[in-house]
Each structure stands twice: as structure tokens, then as C-alpha cells.
Amino acid sequence: MIISSWNVNSVRARIENIKNYLKKYKPDILMMQEIKTENINFPYDDFSNLNYESHVFGQKSYNGVAIISKNKLKNIRFDLIKDKLNQSRIISADAIFKNKNIQLINIYIPNGNPIDTAKYQYKKKWLDDLIRQLKSCIKKNPNIILGGDFNIIPSSEDVYNAKSFENDALFRLEIRKKLREMINLGFNDVYRHFNKTKEDYTFWDYMRGAWQKNNGMRIDHFLVSNSIIDKIKSVNINKDPRGRKKPSDHTPIEIKLA
């Protein structure tokens, strides 16, 4: 089973790119972030034509997350975090894999820049709420796959120019510590689990030829709980969609379960 996570930067603007990706790589489940649409305008039909069922937590213009799946998911939840600003940033669903019930949590963590504004405080609060929720989720079901756009660069090898990001909301020590706190609850950064030193990115800015120069950062992640990490056979950052026409500035990260 392949589970993929992709910040699509508008599901409607990206629909052809997304459909091509689904046809070519056939993920069983795709978690999307920044769908930038209300539920009513979500392209349900495009996905059902490719045999995916859609679960959507939309929002007009900004944010919005969705999970599409070839097989039925259960217990769809939008309320894991009481979002102070009422932004749509988290959706959870349960999947069965080899008789195990796995909770899939799809997140779009706030960016947090600039750091001297309420946006940064909102990010910190959101992360604290997430950590608290994860603690309670683990007690109910230890099998968790947390995927999405974390807007966190884990360490210096995960960004093209670490020095210039020291005081950025994506890389500040204070923020990286929150990721560490999450991992310490009993999770593994799947990319680092399989790649101890490799540098690989999931985001490249549209500006200044960042893609062409490979000026990127690794901010999209899968954290998998200890109880099921042995089920993950591989991880792949799929750069193909980023190089195509009308790309998102992010590219999918995929994990394979067996």
C-alpha cells in the first residue's frame, strides 16, 4: 500500500497535474494540503472517476486539507484541534492494514512567519495543541501515521542554506524542538529512518529559479509510530510533479507499507 502526502497549492488549479500523478503512480491514499477551496467546489468527480473516495475539510481561498482513498476509510474527523482562527488544517481517518487499525492524520501546520507577529504565536500554539492531541490519540490507538506539510525544517541538512534560515519560523530552534517533542512521543521521521545523511527536498520556491538551482527544503514529512514502523518498507520523495507544467511549489512524499 502506498500512502502519499502532497501540498498541492490549490486542488482546482492543480487538478490536471494531480490526476496525472494519480494515474502514473497509483497511490492508495493521497493526503492533500492547501486545497484552497470550500467543500462545495472540491473536484469530487475527478477523483471518483479514478476510483478514489474523497474526505474534505475545506476552506475558502486558504488552507484546507483532504484525504482521498481507493479503499473505504472510517471515523473521519475534523475536530482533533480546536483551531483558534477556525482554519482547516487537520483531518483524520482510520484505515485497516493487515488487520491493524491505523489512524491517518493529515496536517497543514501554520507557516509562522514573520516571527515577531501573531502568526508565529499561532504556530506555536497549534504545535502545542497537536502534541497534546497526539498524546491522547496514542493512548487510544498506538498505530498512527502523521503526514503533511509540517512547515518545519528538521535540521541544517534539510535546507539549501541553513544559515539564512536561523531566524525563520520554519527553522528556529524553538520550532525544531516541537518536532523533536513529537518524535519523542514514539514516532519516526520516515525519511530519516531510511536516509541517514541524504539531502532531499520537498519544497522549492517559485521565485528566483529555486527549482532549477535546487534551492529547496524538506518540510513535508511522514511521522510513523513505533508500533508500525516495521510495516514501512520504503519512502520516496517524488520530484516528477514539481518539474511538470503548472506545478505546486511542493512535491509528494510517498511511503510504502507491506
Add this chain to the structure above:
DNA sequence: ATGGCGAACAACGTTCGA
């Protein structure tokens, strides 16, 4: 230090993202 790009909108300039 600014702007560069791309998307959305009771839109055609403004705000947001990372």
C-alpha cells in the same frame, strides 16, 4: 532591503504563502 512567483477573490489590486 526589496522583490521575485503563483493563487484566490462579492477580483483586475490586494493578501497570502514559505
